[in-house]
Amino acid sequence: MKYMQISVVVVLVASLFFGCGKERPEAVDRFETDVTGADRLYHTFDAVLAELNQLKADHPQQVHLFSLGQSVKKRPIPLVRMDFNNGTVSSRYLFVAGTHGDEAAGVEALLYAMKALLQMDEAARNSMVKKGVEVYFVPVHNPDGFIINERENGRGVDLNRNFPFGYETQKMEPETKALVDLVNSVDFSAGIFFHSANDEKYENVVRVPFELSRGKVAMQQEEQARVWRLAHLIEAAGNKLNSPIKYRSSREMVDASGIASDWCMSAFVAGAQKKLVRLTCRNPHPSVTVELCYPKQPMKAERLQQEKDEAFAIVWAILNEF
Numbered sequence: 001m002k003y004m005q006i007s008v009v010v011v012l013v014a015s016l017f018f019g020c021g022k023e024r025p026e027a028v029d030r031f032e033t034d035v036t037g038a039d040r041l042y043h044t045f046d047a048v049l050a051e052l053n054q055l056k057a058d059h060p061q062q063v064h065l066f067s068l069g070q071s072v073k074k075r076p077i078p079l080v081r082m083d084f085n086n087g088t089v090s091s092r093y094l095f096v097a098g099t100h101g102d103e104a105a106g107v108e109a110l111l112y113a114m115k116a117l118l119q120m121d122e123a124a125r126n127s128m129v130k131k132g133v134e135v136y137f138v139p140v141h142n143p144d145g146f147i148i149n150e151r152e153n154g155r156g157v158d159l160n161r162n163f164p165f166g167y168e169t170q171k172m173e174p175e176t177k178a179l180v181d182l183v184n185s186v187d188f189s190a191g192i193f194f195h196s197a198n199d200e201k202y203e204n205v206v207r208v209p210f211e212l213s214r215g216k217v218a219m220q221q222e223e224q225a226r227v228w229r230l231a232h233l234i235e236a237a238g239n240k241l242n243s244p245i246k247y248r249s250s251r252e253m254v255d256a257s258g259i260a261s262d263w264c265m266s267a268f269v270a271g272a273q274k275k276l277v278r279l280t281c282r283n284p285h286p287s288v289t290v291e292l293c294y295p296k297q298p299m300k301a302e303r304l305q306q307e308k309d310e311a312f313a314i315v316w317a318i319l320n321e322f
């Protein structure tokens, strides 16, 4: 499905938005690729880059491309920023997919949501512009894994167990570090990490973070409330489309640390314990993991379309209501 291995060269230009010099993410004019689009159910990595180039070509005012950083195998990690504002931004949101390279449904769903956002009608666009919104998308967080259809990155590391968490420190992979740096430099109102379910038991789950469920360290109550509000908003948006599998929020299966959404929760811990928490997100925000579907790569177009529609409904609800 994604076995084409194509080396990608990024044309780097000085970053206008994130400051000058060699800071990351670096703005790019376009991602280097010979491919012009996807002609299969699933995009190859190269086709993803081509799609992003096309989004920018079609919507130069809204779409800005960046290389968030490089994967272990030196591929660019694409980052897209979409602007729906008149220069004043009140809310910034982060959507990430493809952290596990074999969870292709999430990548397709997020690409679809990105396109749908740009095609919304005038009234819908105006409501977002009025709010002052900036949306950040990382559609393929793990390019090396995505290309060979493997869960882990190019060094065999599970990136969604590699984030800093509470007292625990571990060596961050370049893909992890790139995302951590982004979140530490941008003040997000919410962060959503799209995944696929591991087995039938966990399909369409909005998974709330570890700390919230285990209480290893106490989170501020108002922050807990924000996380639950986000989770319930996502649940409602997913269920509005009559998904054959109901969305639900869950605190199950959150027994592993180093998950992206947990990491930002670490900064929500109550006062006295805060100083004990290291390497946490400097801009704490409610963040959850959404397990979009089972299986990871549905082969029926209608089934995949359902996941795409649900992802767009979720993104739309968050941008408008959270």
Ligand SMILES: [Zn+2]
Residues within 6 Å of the ligand: 099, 100, 103, 160, 194, 195, 196
């Ligand atoms: Zn996953």
